[in-house]
Amino acid sequence: MDVLExxxxxxxxxxxxxxxxELQGFWYGLVSTVLTYKEENxxxxxxxxxxxxxxxxxxxxxxxxxxxxxxxxxxxxxxxDLSIDDLNIWFECLESAFRDSVPTDLNIFTTYSNGDxxxxxxxxxxxxxxxxxxxxxxxxxxxxxxxxxxVHGRRALxxxxxxxxxxxKHTHYTFVKLE
Numbered sequence: 488m489d490v491l492e493x494x495x496x497x498x499x500x501x502x503x504x505x506x507x508x509e510l511q512g513f514w515y516g517l518v519s520t521v522l523t524y525k526e527e528n529x530x531x532x533x534x535x536x537x538x539x540x541x542x543x544x545x546x547x548x549x550x551x552x553x554x555x556x557x558x559x560x561x562x563x564x565x566x567x568d569l570s571i572d573d574l575n576i577w578f579e580c581l582e583s584a585f586r587d588s589v590p591t592d593l594n595i596f597t598t599y600s601n602g603d604x605x606x607x608x609x610x611x612x613x614x615x616x617x618x619x620x621x622x623x624x625x626x627x628x629x630x631x632x633x634x635x636x637x638v639h640g641r642r643a644l645x646x647x648x649x650x651x652x653x654x655x656k657h658t659h660y661t662f663v664k665l666e
Contacts, residue, residue: 488567488569488573488576488577488580491563491564491567492580492584495510495581495584495588496584496587496588498510499584499585499588499589500588504590504593504616504617505552505617506556507589507590507593508593508595508613508617509542509549509552509557510557511545511585511589511594511595511596511599512542512545512546512549512595512599513538513541513542513545513554513557513560513561514581514585514596515544515545515581515596515599515600516540516541516542516543516544516545517541517561517564518574518577518578518581519541519544519545520537520540520541520544521564521565521569521574522571522574525570525571525574526571531565533558533561533562533565535554535555535558537561538554538557538558538561539554541561542554542557545599545604546599546604546605547604548605548610578600581596582596582597582600585597592612592613592616593613593616595609595613
C-alpha cells in the first residue's frame with residue numbers, strides 16, 4: 488500500500504486539475520464499492536461499466552467524465568485483495584494523501600468521506616477553478632531593451648550604463664564613485 492500511496496501523491500502533483508478531481512471521486516467510489524462487496528462476500532469483476540458506477544457513486548456530476556484512464560488503477564488496486572480493516576486504513580491514507588498533494592480549493596475527498604455530495608454552487612466554483620489558465624506571456628524579440636525590466640523572482644535588470652552609475656553631462660560621461 489505504501490507504493491500505491493507514493494504513486495498516488497506523485498501523480499496528483501503532476502496531474503491536470505480535472506484528473507485530480509476525478510481521481511478523488513474515483514477513489515472514494517472504488518473503496519466504498521470494494522467495502523460493500525467484501526461485506527457481502529461477493530467477488531468483484533472489473534468492467535468499464537463498474538468503473539463508471541464507482542465514479543458516479545461518489546457524485547452524479549461525474550457521469551460524463553472519461554473513465555478509461557482509471558481502469559488500470561482499479562485493476563492494480565483489486566489485485567491487492569485487501570481485507571476490510573486494510574480498506575479502512577487505506578481510506579485514511581487516501582484522505583491524508585489528497586490533503587497533502589491536491590490544492591486546497593480542489594480537495595473534495597473530505598466532503599465525500601463525510602458522506603456528503605457537492606452542491607451545485609461548489610461544482611460551479613470547481614468548474615471555475617478548472618477553467619482558470621494564466622494568460623500566455625509573449626516575449627519581446629529585441630535583444631536590448633533600454634528600459635528597466637523586472638524579471639520574475641529576481642531584482643530589476645537595468646541597462647549597464649545605469650548600474651555603473653554613469654551620469655550624463657552634456658555629451659560627456661563622468662564617473663561617480665559609489666561608496
